[in-house]
Amino acid sequence: MSAAVSLSASGAKVERLALSRFTTLGVGGQAEVWTVENHAQLSEAMSAPYRILGGGSNLVIADEGLKERVIRLGGEFAATDLQAAPESTAEHFISGWVGGGVPLPGLLRKLRTLGLSGLEGTVGVPAQVGGAVWMNAGTRFGEMFDGLFALEIATPEGVSQLSPDELPWGYRDSAIPRNHIVTRVRLQLTRSTPEAVSAKMQNADTSRKGQPKMKTPGCAFKNPGGVGAGKLIDDAGLKGTQIGGAMISPDHANFIVNLGGAAASDVHALLELIRQRVGVPLELEYELWP
Numbered sequence: 534m535s536a537a538v539s540l541s542a543s544g545a546k547v548e549r550l551a552l553s554r555f556t557t558l559g560v561g562g563q564a565e566v567w568t569v570e571n572h573a574q575l576s577e578a579m580s581a582p583y584r585i586l587g588g589g590s591n592l593v594i595a596d597e598g599l600k601e602r603v604i605r606l607g608g609e610f611a612a613t614d615l616q617a618a619p620e621s622t623a624e625h626f627i628s629g630w631v632g633g634g635v636p637l638p639g640l641l642r643k644l645r646t647l648g649l650s651g652l653e654g655t656v657g658v659p660a661q662v663g664g665a666v667w668m669n670a671g672t673r674f675g676e677m678f679d680g681l682f683a684l685e686i687a688t689p690e691g692v693s694q695l696s697p698d699e700l701p702w703g704y705r706d707s708a709i710p711r712n713h714i715v716t717r718v719r720l721q722l723t724r725s726t727p728e729a730v731s732a733k734m735q736n737a738d739t740s741r742k743g744q745p746k747m748k749t750p751g752c753a754f755k756n757p758g759g760v761g762a763g764k765l766i767d768d769a770g771l772k773g774t775q776i777g778g779a780m781i782s783p784d785h786a787n788f789i790v791n792l793g794g795a796a797a798s799d800v801h802a803l804l805e806l807i808r809q810r811v812g813v814p815l816e817l818e819y820e821l822w823p
């Protein structure tokens with residue numbers, strides 16, 4: 534039986550849903566999910582305690598679910614305008630607005646087809662544009678802020694547009710406060726060719742060899758001071774360790790994967806085991822909700 538859907542005063546879709554369907558780990562209990570399509574709906578959604586959900590690729594959400602409402606970006610926040618804006622030049626391409634709810638992999642495919650260069654380093658990051666901007670996702674080949682011209686950010690107080698130069702962004706951090714919602718961005722790219730963009734993407738993608746292809750929220754821990762967290766976990770003999778439906782990947786020890794039917798509590802138990810068995814303090818890479 535499908536969940537009951539209601540409409541808020543401004544027309545946002547409101548449903549009580551299991552969040553497991555929105556996370557790459559496939560784990561997470563229920564919450565009231567608000568799908569917003571425009572600023573009026575977003576403003577109403579932000580009038581009570583909320584969390585903003587992107588591609589769910591960096592989250593472990595509790596089995597008990599969440600008390601706060603969860604906002605998902607749809608409608609105009611999931612639209613992509615890749616027409617050249619008047620600020621563009623013969624060399625540089627400035628885009629129209631690209632929604633924070635747009636899946637990053639699909640956007641990168643479009644940029645490759647158009648021969649637009651600048652975001653190739655983010656290939657393989659299974660995020661939405663807003664989530665990738667919020668944490669300045671990327672790899673050693675490049676990051677989100679390499680290709681940003683402007684951002685639009687919504688808070689309960691209102692909507693503002695700013696230039697990336699106005700933010701003290703850094704490594705995997707945009708400095709945008711939590712729950713300030715990246716609703717749209719404009720891209721700043723270099724005109725190139727589909728072949729050259731494709732080659733750069735392939736180069737960045739080869740660095741992912743060995744990463745597990747199963748349901749996962751990505752790397753569990755940050756590398757502590759030059760040593761790979763995966764190596765430390767492997768050295769502690771934990772590769773392949775299973776608790777409930779969750780397992781430390783036999784392919785790459787810094788990934789916890791869902792074998793099917795994993796609970797958030799299984800993942801928490803594995804994280805705790807790793808912390809106990811690895812001799813050095815480890816900082817979590819993904820977020821635990823709540």
Ligand SMILES: Cc1cc2nc3c(=O)[nH]c(=O)nc-3n(C[C@H](O)[C@H](O)[C@H](O)COP(=O)(O)OP(=O)(O)OC[C@H]3O[C@@H](n4cnc5c(N)ncnc54)[C@H](O)[C@@H]3O)c2cc1C
Nearest residue numbers: 587588589590591660661663664665667670671715750751
């Ligand atoms: C297989 C795999 C590989 C990965 N590889 C990489 C990698 O190479 N490099 C890398 O950096 N990361 C990587 N990640 C981690 C993850 O993809 C990034 O952290 C990504 O930025 C998360 O974006 P998301 O849209 O999925 O956000 P979510 O996981 O949904 O949310 C993460 C955080 O972003 C916030 N957020 C989401 N959307 C918005 C928005 N519109 N405005 C403001 N805040 C928002 C959420 O509130 C939350 O705090 C990987 C993950 C997986 C599963």
